[in-house]
Amino acid sequence: MSFQTDERIKSYLDTNQLHREQMCRAILAIDKRYTDVRPRHPRGGRDGGRDLEAVYREEQTAYGAVGFVNQANDSNEQKKSIRAKFISDLKSALSSNKELDAFVFFTNINMTIRDKESLIDAARTMNISHCEIFDRERIRISLDCPDGFSIRFQYLNIPLSEAEQASFFSQWGDDIQKVISSGFKNIDNGIRRLLFLEESKSPLHHFTISFELNAKYFAESIGHFRAFCLMNLKEVKNNLFGIAFGSSDKSNRMRGDVNEDCKSEPLGIKNGVSAGQWEHHIDLDKIVSTDGNDEKYKLVGSSSSIGVNEVEFIRISYRKDRIVRYKSTISLRDLDEAMYLPLMNKSLAEKIKAIHIYADGYKIQEFGFDDFSIDPSSFEPSIPVKFSDEELSDPWVRIRPSNFSSAFHIRFSEKTPRRMFMPEQVENKLDI
Numbered sequence: 001m002s003f004q005t006d007e008r009i010k011s012y013l014d015t016n017q018l019h020r021e022q023m024c025r026a027i028l029a030i031d032k033r034y035t036d037v038r039p040r041h042p043r044g045g046r047d048g049g050r051d052l053e054a055v056y057r058e059e060q061t062a063y064g065a066v067g068f069v070n071q072a073n074d075s076n077e078q079k080k081s082i083r084a085k086f087i088s089d090l091k092s093a094l095s096s097n098k099e100l101d102a103f104v105f106f107t108n109i110n111m112t113i114r115d116k117e118s119l120i121d122a123a124r125t126m127n128i129s130h131c132e133i134f135d136r137e138r139i140r141i142s143l144d145c146p147d148g149f150s151i152r153f154q155y156l157n158i159p160l161s162e163a164e165q166a167s168f169f170s171q172w173g174d175d176i177q178k179v180i181s182s183g184f185k186n187i188d189n190g191i192r193r194l195l196f197l198e199e200s201k202s203p204l205h206h207f208t209i210s211f212e213l214n215a216k217y218f219a220e221s222i223g224h225f226r227a228f229c230l231m232n233l234k235e236v237k238n239n240l241f242g243i244a245f246g247s248s249d250k251s252n253r254m255r256g257d258v259n260e261d262c263k264s265e266p267l268g269i270k271n272g273v274s275a276g277q278w279e280h281h282i283d284l285d286k287i288v289s290t291d292g293n294d295e296k297y298k299l300v301g302s303s304s305s306i307g308v309n310e311v312e313f314i315r316i317s318y319r320k321d322r323i324v325r326y327k328s329t330i331s332l333r334d335l336d337e338a339m340y341l342p343l344m345n346k347s348l349a350e351k352i353k354a355i356h357i358y359a360d361g362y363k364i365q366e367f368g369f370d371d372f373s374i375d376p377s378s379f380e381p382s383i384p385v386k387f388s389d390e391e392l393s394d395p396w397v398r399i400r401p402s403n404f405s406s407a408f409h410i411r412f413s414e415k416t417p418r419r420m421f422m423p424e425q426v427e428n429k430l431d432i
Contacts, residue, residue: 005140008156009108014070021051023155024066024106027139030147033057034104050093052104056130060101065089067107072136074110082107086119094126102130111135146171193416196362200333200412207231207245207335207359208317209342214353216312219270222351224249224391227314227344228383232280234337237330242280244297244383245318246343250274251304254385267391270307277301277318278384297384314348332360333412341407342399343381349374349397357410362417364410373402 013020021039029037037054052064067085069078086105094100103123111119116133123131134142143152149168152158160168169176209229228246248254250265251272265272278297301319320329342355355372357365375398401408 002140002144004158005144005152005156006136008158009136009139009143010072011070012156013068017066017068019155020068020106021066023151024064024134024139025052026151026155027106027134027142027148028052028054028064028104030142030151034062050089050096054104056102060130061097061099062102062104062130063093063097063100064104064106065093067105067109069107069109072108072110078109079111079115082109082111083119087122090123090126090128094128100128102132103128104132104134106134106139108136108139110137189416192419196412196416196419197333199360199362201331202360203320203329204332204334205321205360206317206319208315208357210356210358211314211316211342211344211348211352212354212356213312213314213351215351216310217351219268219307219309219311222269222311222348224267224394225269225314225345225348226385226387226391227316227342227348228381228385229316229318229340229342230382231318231338231340233330233334234339235334236282236284237334238328239281239283240279240330241282242297243277243318244280245275245277245316246383246385247273247275247314247316248385248387249307251306254299254302255304268307269311270309272307273305275303275305275316276385297382299384332362335359335364335410336412338410339407340410343383343396344399345391345394346374346376346397347394349399352399355399358420359417361420363420364417365408365415367401367408371402372399374398375400 013023025037025039028034034054034056035058037052040050040053050063051066054062054064056062065086067082067089069081072078086107089105090103093103105119111133116135119133120131142148143156146164146168149160149164153160211227226246226248228244230242230244232242233240249267249269249272251274252265253274254276255274277300279300280297352372353369355365355367356363376395377398379396379398381396400406
């Protein structure tokens with residue numbers, strides 16, 4: 001096999017300079033002393049004395065040149081030609097980088113130790129601190145080892161013997177399997193991200209925060225509750241700058257179409273639940289002249305429902321899923337870089353185990369117990385809902401990230417949301 005490799009290096013790539021350079025680049029790349037190995041011109045062409053570029057021992061810039069001859073026979077005439085090629089390429093490399101540290105030269109001529117020392121000495125006189133000659137025998141040794149089997153097969157068309165296959169897969173089998181697995185995983189992740197980016201352009205239907213409690217509680221253990229969220233967009237969209245949404249006990253507390261005074265309703269999640277959402281619009285034409293004095297939250301939706309006997313999750317939502325959409329609204333993509341802050345009563349906050357964020361069939365974020373903290377410091381929430389002194393005896397608290405940020409952020413550049421289900425394809429069962 002070594003004889004066959006030697007013969008192929010001599011002449012198999014005659015006139016194919018592109019494959020010569022690519023093979024030499026691959027050989028240099030398997031040498032662990034060289035990193036960031038790359039071609040000067042991937043498709044061939046004038047290269048100014050450097051076919052390859054690399055970093056030697058992680059600190060020295062190295063240039064490489066390829067000096068192959070057709071039908072190599074190691075004659076004195078060919079060696080003289082290669083020496084001239086070496087000197088010419090080295091001078092050209094130095095003309096483009098006077099601070100060059102290392103130079104590597106590939107040739108399919110077999111050279112004696114004296115021949116190689118002569119070339120290295122010539123390089124040292126030109127202030128090259130490291131010079132290395134890959135002659136034909138040195139190239140053959142690289143190709144006839146497990147690291148070089150694939151290079152040899154690709155460029156010299158020499159198949160692996162059974163013994164070489166066993167040696168190759170013994171050394172690289174696990175790594176190949178990992179590359180295949182990670183490759184398919186990367187493709188799958190890429191497709192999922194493309195799908196999300198395309199679907200995120202559609203109008204937003206809902207943005208939901210689900211607070212998971214640390215146990216399933218009877219309604220009496222929860223009693224009065226209030227859970228809200230304030231969110232500001234990174235960029236004003238359709239004059240919309242911020243939203244507020246939340247839920248509390250008393251089914252008519254946030255109903256804009258009910259005049260009944262909710263004070264008569266009994267407290268507690270068991271007796272009824274209300275929900276509301278507000279939008280903070282900014283007229284960009286007026287904000288400059290009025291200094292934003294007309295900025296305020298406006299009620300855009302409310303609901304009421306019966307109470308519950310057992311509680312494991314508290315969910316609050318901002319919804320835009322009306323039957324008919326009368327005007328343009330924001331899309332899921334518009335939530336990118338948005339900042340949001342959950343607010344709730346202290347006794348409820350102390351029961352939270354995890355926070356789950358959903359929007360339009362996607363899980364946007366998830367926070368475990370160690371990912372958030374309760375800020376009990378006193379503050380006046382800008383929630384457009386009134387609560388009695390009795391209710392406020394269980395004070396407001398803010399839920400903040402445990403990484404010391406003031407609020408949570410949505411960043412689609414950092415993580416791709418997970419689709420909760422994949423749509424089914426319509427069957428063609430009625431085709432005849």
